[in-house]
Amino acid sequence: DSGVTQTPKHLITATGQRVTLRCSPRSGDLSVYWYQQSLDQGLQFLIQYYNGEERAKGNILERFSAQQFPDLHSELNLSSLELGDSALYFCASSAGPPGQGIAYEQYFGPGTRLTVT
Amino acid sequence: DQQVKQNSPSLSVQEGRISILNCDYTNSMFDYFLWYKKYPAEGPTFLISISSIKDKNEDGRFTVFLNKSAKHLSLHIVPSQPGDSAVYFCAASASVVGSNYQLIWGAGTKLIIKP
Numbered sequence: 241d242s243g244v245t246q247t248p249k250h251l252i253t254a255t256g257q258r259v260t261l262r263c264s265p266r267s268g269d270l271s272v273y274w275y276q277q278s279l280d281q282g283l284q285f286l287i288q289y290y291n292g293e294e295r296a297k298g299n300i301l302e303r304f305s306a307q308q309f310p311d312l313h314s315e316l317n318l319s320s321l322e323l324g325d326s327a328l329y330f331c332a333s334s335a336g337p338p339g340q341g342i343a344y345e346q347y348f349g350p351g352t353r354l355t356v357t
Numbered sequence: 358d359q360q361v362k363q364n365s366p367s368l369s370v371q372e373g374r375i376s377i378l379n380c381d382y383t384n385s386m387f388d389y390f391l392w393y394k395k396y397p398a399e400g401p402t403f404l405i406s407i408s409s410i411k412d413k414n415e416d417g418r419f420t421v422f423l424n425k426s427a428k429h430l431s432l433h434i435v436p437s438q439p440g441d442s443a444v445y446f447c448a449a450s451a452s453v454v455g456s457n458y459q460l461i462w463g464a465g466t467k468l469i470i471k472p
Contacts, residue, residue, distance in 0.1 A: 242400065282464040283401070283446065296459055330400050345391065346460060348400030 243267065244349035246331050252355045258319040261352045265312055265333030271295070272314040273334070273346060274306055278327040289314055321356045328353050360384045361449050363463035371471050376434040378466050380447030383428065387449040391460065392421060392432045395444045404445075405432070434468075442470045 243266035253259055265272050274286040276299075285298035289308035300306075303321075308314040318325060332346035362381045370376045380390075388409040393401035407414040407421045407430065414421050420433045434441055447463040 242402070244400070283462050285459065285462070288459065298459075328398070332400070345403050345406060347403060348393075351398070351400050353398070 242347040242349065244331060244333050244347050246329075246349035246352050248352060249350065250353050250355075252357065253321060254357055255321055255323060257321050257356075258317065259321065259354065261316040261318070261329050261331075261354075263314045263316070263331030263333075263349060265314070265331075266335075266347055269333035269335050269347070270312065271334045271346075272308055272312070273332040274300075274314070274316050275330040275332065275348075276327050277330065277351075278324075283330070286316070318354070323356050326354055326356045359464075360387075361447055361461045361463040363445075363447055363466045365466050366464070367467040367469065369469045369471060370437050372439060373436045376432075376437045376441065376468055376470070378432040378434075378445050378447075378468065380430050380432075380463055381428060382430075382449050382461075384449070384451065384461070385428070386451040387461075388452055389450045390421070390423060390430050391448045391450075392419075393446040393448060394441075395446060395465070401446060437468075437470045439470050439472065442468060444468070 245264045247262045270291045273288045275283045286300040287306050288296040292308050303319050306316045328351045330351045332348045334346045360383050391406040392404040394404050395401040405416050405419045407423050423430045444465045444467050446465045448460040
């Protein structure tokens, strides 16, 4: 158990809909990362938050957005869903602050499997 | 532009033998490297890491070797066990201003341990 929790585990929805995925980082971790994994492909980095602020963006679509709340949990919002958005979405957290080697080590949640029909 | 490359999509090894997974990188600014293990439908699990000031780090059956001149690292698993069957990801990071300590990921190598 990594200490990172994600809800829900599974989500089935229709095209055009909007969903919200939730992540609670490990206790004490300040950074949260979101990744997408489609059909046994590699991990695609979407976005990073550190202590409530957006720190880095990867291959995140404009239809997707995220935020990190004062209690450090994070939500990933996916809107106008398309069939191609079906994937596993992982949240990871890491200790901070940046500047220490240990900040690199990310701990992953079990993921949310999104199916768009 | 793939900065971290795992050129072998899959690797099959006999149980009890050594498994060697390879990873190459192109960015000379990378100074921290990590290996993750991933089972199907689960999140990746941190396995072992190495800083660029070292050339070897060992943790039980797992050893990571870093060859900076060749921009190459490898993960050795000895002896290989059935539970090691998984996808292994190599990741790298650079502690430079503005990097945000992002991990750059390889595409993964699927390791199959044969009984």
